[in-house]
Every structure is written in structure tokens, then in C-alpha cells.
Amino acid sequence: MKPTYLTEKSIAEFISRALAEDIGDGDHSSLASIPADAQNQARLLVKGEGILAGVELATYIFRTVDPDLQVEVLLQDGASVAFGDIALTVKGRAQSILTAERLVLNCMQRMSGIATYTHYLSRLIEGTNATLLDTRKTTPNFRMMEKWAVVIGGGRNHRFGLYDMVMLKDNHVDYAGGIKEAIEATRRYLKDKGKELQIEVETRTLEEVREAIETGGIQRVLLDNMSPDMMREAVRMVGGRYETEASGGITEETIAEVARTGVDYISVGALTHSTKSMDLSLKAYK
Structure with a gap:
């Protein structure tokens, strides 16, 4: 069960602020180089060992950036992971995937590090x-x-x-x-x-x-x-x-x-x- 401070509203407000900080008036790298209708897919790869965290948050982020993105979760929050594991895949507009990429990684990397150390001390x-x-x-x-x-x-x-x-x-x-x-x-x-x-x-x-x-x-x-x-x-x-x-x-x-x-x-x-x-x-x- 999620902690009580994690509501749909609180998560949405966090993502909104974080995306505003990162995107500003546009992800010009993606807008400039990738056709608007281009479709693609990506895998989220694990390159360490420990406890995975932030998967649920990642799905919120992808769908906030673009509701049409299709996210398939392969490993849930709390899973023990090792180098080479695939946590999730995402499919849809290439521009949207790239716009969401850094916020997803920033959150998941930090959260997974914390979850890993917490598990170790526990x-x-x-x-x-x-x-x-x-x-x-x-x-x-x-x-x-x-x-x-x-x-x-x-x-x-x-x-x-x-x-x-x-x-x-x-x-x-x-x-x-x-x-x-x-x-x-x-x-x-x-x-x-x-x-x-x-x-x-x-x-x-x-x-x-x-x-x-x-x-x-x-x-x-x-x-x-x-x-x-x-x-x-x-x-x-x-x-x-x-x-x-x-x-x-x-x-x-x-x-x-x-x-x-x-x-x-x-x-x-x-x-x-x-x-x-x-x-x-x-x-x-x-």
C-alpha cells in the first residue's frame, strides 16, 4: 500500500513542476531532429544491482508527457535487479519518449539507490x-x-x-x-x-x-x-x-x-x- 502522501494530485503536481523545469518552452532537440509523426520504442535498462524503485512513477511521467505512450512494466517497484535486466518498455511517438526520458531516469536512478541502501540496512x-x-x-x-x-x-x-x-x-x-x-x-x-x-x-x-x-x-x-x-x-x-x-x-x-x-x-x-x-x-x- 502506498503512503498516504502519495495521492493522484500530489504526484501530478510534482511531475508538472519537474517537466516545466526541464522542458521550458519546448524540447527543441527532439522537435528539431525527429519527425512529429515518428513512432519508436525504448527499453529501460538496468546497469547496476539492487532494489528497483520509481517504476510506478515512471508510468505516470510517460503518460503525462503523452497519454498515447504505451508502457509495459516488466519489473515492479521493490524487485531485486541485476545488470542487464529490463525494467520496462515504452512505445509511441519518438518525440514524447525523448522528452520524458531524463525525468524518468533522474527519478528512478535516485529512488532505486535509496531503496537499495534502505534494503541493505534493513x-x-x-x-x-x-x-x-x-x-x-x-x-x-x-x-x-x-x-x-x-x-x-x-x-x-x-x-x-x-x-x-x-x-x-x-x-x-x-x-x-x-x-x-x-x-x-x-x-x-x-x-x-x-x-x-x-x-x-x-x-x-x-x-x-x-x-x-x-x-x-x-x-x-x-x-x-x-x-x-x-x-x-x-x-x-x-x-x-x-x-x-x-x-x-x-x-x-x-x-x-x-x-x-x-x-x-x-x-x-x-x-x-x-x-x-x-x-x-x-x-x-x-
């Missing part, structure tokens, strides 16, 4: 109770697709933006005057505004964990840049009263040990901010 924490989360460390105007790729790769989305969950990070806590002050001010704000949002508070020390527990009125305690031993003690202190999340400097070398501390969630910004794209290409064939 495998490293199998057998534990920890769930892998993404963050807001995303590319402006491409967050929706990057978070979609995380889901395709087997991870889960953290909050989508600043509006759908309260996350009191270190700067909020410091500016507010402390853990207790930040939580209590937030609870008053939410009550005054009539909003029902979950509250997560970031902690940097076991004393801050203790203060968050004693203050209460939250849903999750974030354990930031703590050693595994500190995390383990923090989880023991929380004792299941609130969810726990580990974050900060977590790598593929350390994530399994972090998961074994008993945390409920592990958030990794590198899923979306430092992932290598998968090599894909769209090639004409007869």
Missing part, C-alpha cells in the same frame, strides 16, 4: 525489534519521492514534515530552557491550538532521559549520539513507557549493535542524503 537489523526510519534530510522538492523509495526498500517513514509531528531537538530544548520546559510549553501550545500531534523529545544524556520520563506527556524519546551502553541503559530507564529511537552517527558498521540495545526505531539520515544512484538508461530498439 537486512543488517533483521532479528531485532528495531525498525529503520528515514529523516527530513531530503532533497528540496523531491522529499515525497525519496521517502517513497525508503518504503519500497523496506524502511518506514519518520514524520513527513514539520507539521505532522512535534520533534523537540537539542536546539528547541536549549532555547526553551530545558527538557521539562520544552515539553510543557509544547503541551500547552497543542492544547491551545486544538492539535493532536505526537511529541518526540531528543535527549543527549541519561539525565535528560530521566527528565523526559518524569515530565511525561510524550510518545517517544530520541537517544542522540549515545554509545550502545548508554542506549541500553536509557531503554532500561524508559521501561516501555514510551517508544525509543536511536539517531546520530549511525553507520552500516554500527547499526546492528545499536539495534541490539533494544531501541524501537533507528533513524538514518544517510538513507536519503548520501546514497549513490543506481545506473539506468533508456535505449531505443527495433
